[in-house]
Amino acid sequence: MENRIQLSFTVDKSLLLREAISQYGISKKALTSIKFEGGQIIVNGEEKTVRHILEKGDIVTIVFPKEKKSEGLIAEEMCFPILFEDEHLLVISKKSGMSTIPSREHPNGTLANGIAGYLEKNSSVSTVHIVTRLDKDTSGIVCIAKHRHAHHLMSEMQKAGSIFRTYEAIVHGSVEQDSFLIDAPIGRKDTSIIERRIDPEGKQAKTSVEVIKRFTVNGENLTHVRLKLFTGRTHQIRVHMMSVGHPLIGDDLYGGSLAIMPRQALHAKQLKLVHPFTKQALTIEDEYPMDIAAVLEKATIDK
Known part of the structure; x- marks a missing residue:
C-alpha cells in the first residue's frame, strides 16, 4: 500500500x-x-x-490516496521537543520567535518548514496539516495532523469545542477577581492589518481567566494567570487581557512593557482531547520556557 x-x-x-x-x-x-x-x-x-x-x-x-507534499513549502532540518506522536497526530513544543507558517516574505525558518523536514526524514507520505497555530512570539504546544482525514476530524472537533487548550500568561497589575469570563467580540483594527481590537461588529470571542499567583518583580505588581479559550480568534488572549486593563508583559502591541520580558509572556501549556481514532483521552502538557520560568523564579524571590 x-x-x-x-x-x-x-x-x-x-x-x-x-x-x-x-x-x-x-x-x-x-x-x-x-x-x-x-x-x-x-x-x-x-x-x-x-x-x-x-x-x-x-x-x-x-x-487513502497518497498525499502530495505542499507546493512551495521548503523542508528544513529543525529540532523541536516532541510531546506526543503516533501515525495520526504529532504534538510538539514551539519556541518563541518562530512563525508557525511561512509567508511570501519569509518562506524559511518557520515551524511548518521544520515539520515538513521531519516528516520527509521519517519517510512520511503526508503533507503538513497544522491544527492549532500560535503567534510568532507565543511559545508552547502545537498539534499537527499527519494526514488529511485526521485534519478533517480534528477540525470538526474544534468546531464542536471538544479540543481544550489552556494557556498561561504573566500580565501587568494585580488581577482582583480569582476567576472570570471575558466574552467580547474581536475584529481587525481599521488602521492595521495586524492589530485586533474589541469590536461589537467583530466575531464572538470567549476566554476564561483564573489567577494562579499575584506577585511583584522589581516593585511592579504582576499576575500569573491561566487562560482557557472557547474560541480561536487572532490575538484573542492578548486583546482580551488588554481590554480588562491587564496587558501581557512583553506585549508592546497591546500595551505591555518590554522592561521585564522582550516578548509576550504567553505559553500554550496544556492540550486536552479525545484521540479521534483510538478514542483515548489525551492530556498533553509543556514545560515553561526559560524566559517565563526566570520571571516566575524571580517573583518568588521578590514576593
Whole structure:
C-alpha cells in the first residue's frame, strides 16, 4: 500500500457501505478523493463500491490516496521537543520567535518548514496539516495532523469545542477577581492589518481567566494567570487581557512593557482531547520556557 494511510473497522450490523463510511467521519470530499485519486475501499479483502451492502462482522478498510507534499513549502532540518506522536497526530513544543507558517516574505525558518523536514526524514507520505497555530512570539504546544482525514476530524472537533487548550500568561497589575469570563467580540483594527481590537461588529470571542499567583518583580505588581479559550480568534488572549486593563508583559502591541520580558509572556501549556481514532483521552502538557520560568523564579524571590 506504499505506506498510505489506512483506516479499518468492523461493522456491527447490516448497512450500506456508503453509510458506514459516513459514520466514521469520512467527508464527501475525502470519498471523492479516494475514488478518483488512487484510494481504495476494501471489504473482507476485496475492493467494493460504496453501494455494496455490508453484513454484520464485515471488515472494511479504507486506503487513502497518497498525499502530495505542499507546493512551495521548503523542508528544513529543525529540532523541536516532541510531546506526543503516533501515525495520526504529532504534538510538539514551539519556541518563541518562530512563525508557525511561512509567508511570501519569509518562506524559511518557520515551524511548518521544520515539520515538513521531519516528516520527509521519517519517510512520511503526508503533507503538513497544522491544527492549532500560535503567534510568532507565543511559545508552547502545537498539534499537527499527519494526514488529511485526521485534519478533517480534528477540525470538526474544534468546531464542536471538544479540543481544550489552556494557556498561561504573566500580565501587568494585580488581577482582583480569582476567576472570570471575558466574552467580547474581536475584529481587525481599521488602521492595521495586524492589530485586533474589541469590536461589537467583530466575531464572538470567549476566554476564561483564573489567577494562579499575584506577585511583584522589581516593585511592579504582576499576575500569573491561566487562560482557557472557547474560541480561536487572532490575538484573542492578548486583546482580551488588554481590554480588562491587564496587558501581557512583553506585549508592546497591546500595551505591555518590554522592561521585564522582550516578548509576550504567553505559553500554550496544556492540550486536552479525545484521540479521534483510538478514542483515548489525551492530556498533553509543556514545560515553561526559560524566559517565563526566570520571571516566575524571580517573583518568588521578590514576593
